[in-house]
Amino acid sequence: MTVVNEPSPHPATEAPAEPLLDVRDLHVEFRLRDGVSQAVNGVSYAVRAGETLAVLGESGSGKSVTAQAIMGILDSPPGYVTAGQVRFQGRDLLTLGREERRKVRGAQMAMIFQDALSALNPVVSVGAQLGEMFEVHRGLSRKAARQRAIELMDRVRIPAAAQRVGDYPHQFSGGMRQRIMIAMAMALEPALIIADEPTTALDVTVQAQVMELLAELRRELDMGLILITHDLGVVADVADTIAVMYAGRIVENAPVHDLYRAPAHPYTRGLLDSIPRLDQKGQELYAIKGLPPNLMHIPPGCPFHPRCPRARDVCRVDRPPLYEVTDPGSVADAGGVGGGGRTSACHFWEETLDDE
Amino acid sequence: MGRYVIRRLLQMIPVFIGSTFLIFFMVYALGDPVAALFGDRAPDPATAAQIREDLYLDEPLWKQYLHYMGQIFQGDFGTAFNGQPVTELMADAWPVTVRLTLVAIAFEILIGITLGVLSGLRRGRAIDTTVLLLSLIVISIPTFVSGYVLQYLCGIKWNTVSPTVSPDAPLNELLLPGVVVGLVSLAYVTRLTRTSIAENVRADYVRTALAKGLPRRRVITRHLLRNSLIPVVTFIGTDIGGLMGGALVTERIFNIHGVGYQLYQGVLRQNSPTVVGFVTVLVLVFLVANLLVDLLYAVLDPRIRYA
């Protein structure tokens, strides 16, 4: 698990034009019987065409809920978007009508889910599930759609696609099923793909193949990709920038190299330190103490303070804003004057950054 | 698949024998068919002995049963005590009851599934609570009560339909009795559909279908319903026996000359060949319906493998 090998072909600083997707101050809450769960509390992030953003966080950090809110497939009730904007290709999706929103889904913005076995309909053949995209969005006949489904299956390298197009999801292996999910997401060559833990349910050997396929297709089609994951290893190889989430907030946002080299938030540091490393064999592995907060009772001040080794009095009272980080070590921020696109929600980001 | 069908058919044999023997035992061993034949008159000993011999009534029960079954498989269901062959009674009665049952099933499917989908999609809202409560009330009203009440309201008070059914039982006259027969099952179908929809509506594949940008209608009909209806189909299939039992009561109320009516008359008059004959066919219908449901399962759910 080492640091990345080559610089990304799409540095985040390149385009001043409006990003493909620009999420601003998004709030989502779940109104449950026992109270209101604040799942997402002011998340902002942006993805440009051709760029990969990794969203990192524990379960319950709000990373998947944010993605569902962007897609417009939040379970509602109980989930509601209470504030914020989701600007996609220049317009705010949250202000669109239901039908306009539906036409964006699948066609311009698609999603890949974690567990392909449950995410694919068990009683509909994979060919029909793939072809459906063309029938609904492109008005193709069932027969033509089936032909396109076979082409898609070929494209994601499923052997004997023409014979297997009528098979059902349970007849495929885990890796093949996830390929079908990927094929479904890119069927209409969308501008953005959100992949929610796309490899978590797979064997380690298959994980690499699936990630490779995803990265390759992303390059070919020049799509934006949001990769939701908890696996820091996956992130290092494919992401351009990383947004770390905790308790429904972004706590750190940074280009991937910078974050690995010098994290600016104690939570990120904790995550990095808890990765087993070959050169530190024999030492006890670090771990963040405690548990993530209950989203119905998020602690005051910095939500991470009960678990933070750096916490001081101010952390228990003042909620830190997203500070802009000046990082002299960064390629993008060579002068150490800011503008490298790094932010951190820690009052003591400077100390954290200098810490080694 | 073929082997599975054969295995299921073999499994049906002991159940068929057991059920029919049980009924046979109740009718022939617990009752006295000959005494019943003569009613209040004292039977002439010679005639009684003749009848006993004809019906093998002096043999042990299992021999009687074997004899009876042997005849049935040659198409001879015996003669009712009024001299009419039982097969003739069946030819008149079965089509009527089949029509009645079909009306009931159609009614269950149309209204039960629609209500179940509506309330399942709006779980916890007013319509859901209302449908759930109404279905409980409907389940609680015995068929003979709802039969009389609906007959009184529709047939007599509002005079919208004929309160009784004419002998050849045309379909339009069977609508109200069909509703009565199917009412309790309708409530079960509603509740089952509702539970199934409410469970499946949160399923991952529904979320995927939404993420694909499919219209809501298509998500529901093509993805949600196909998965949710599997248990409902099973219920309707296994409930056919229950519907026939309901026909017993309903046919009496509306004076329909179907299977239930014949059975009821047969039991009251201890007309043993009629009773055993009809019950045998009824058990057979029930078993075959169960088998068909199992096979239908494989069509609806490709994950089921029959080895």
Next chain:
Amino acid sequence: MPEPPHGPGQGPAHGLPPDPHTAVAPTGGPALDLASSEAQTLEGGQPPGGPGPEARVGSLWSDAWRDLRRNPVFIISALIILFLIVIAIWPSLIASGSPYKANLAKAQEGAEPGHPFGYDVQGRDLYTRVVYGARASIVVGVCATAGAALLGSLLGGLAGFFGGWGDAVLSRVADIFFGIPIVLGGLVFLSVITSGSVWPVVGFIVLLGWPQISRIARGSVVTAKQNDYVQAARALGASNGRLLLRHIAPNAVAPVIVVATIALGTYISLEATLSYLGVGLKPPTVSWGIDISAASTHIRNAPHMLLWPAGALSITVLAFIMLGDAVRDALDPKLR
């Protein structure tokens, strides 16, 4: 990602997601595994085998009871049932007359002061008869349910626990009883019995009702048998009898209670149906089914004679079915 199985006595027994503050140890899940593995060792220090299966069962029932107390459906149905039981035992509390005293001059007449429900075919006070009719329904319902539940859970429980050929035979026998529509079976079986008392009806319902309970009991015993704490107890050398009584039965009993409560309602309905068909209870027993049957031929000119006992019957059945439904919801929150 499959969740690791809950250890002994930890985690909620029902389907609610574990609250991070109260759950003893995190269940792993798709979390940052390394971060949470530490939490397991720091805070998950509950000694293994702490609160045993009894605590788990206890919390299931106390959670259910807390839910039930707040559920209006449960309160209403429980009050109705309580009332029915009281008047089944002491009908004279609310009906002073005799259900048999006939005044032919008043036959089929409607309500009048002192006789709120009017009179029946023979001029007997309908209100008194409806009140007295509760006894037969409650006795049949309660006795038949008790019998079927005892027989069914005993047979089903043993079959589920031991498996093998006994289990196979029991399943086939249950199939045979399922093959006979219950009303039809009752008609045939009871038509040869001349006694009009409640006991043959109770006996018949037990005879055809036990397979339903035994299937449920068998299923829940098979499920409970696979629980970790049962396996653990078995590994520690607990005897079969102890396993069944102390560990399995408390966990398997909930579904049986739910099904039996609902069955109680349907048995009352079945008794009335059989009495209506003339093969169940017979006069002089006072039964709603008999009164409805007698009134059915006069429905054109005196519908009240049918509607009052029919209403009482339906409300009684409804109360038991609602009670069973509420108990099931409370015991299994997933079904909501």
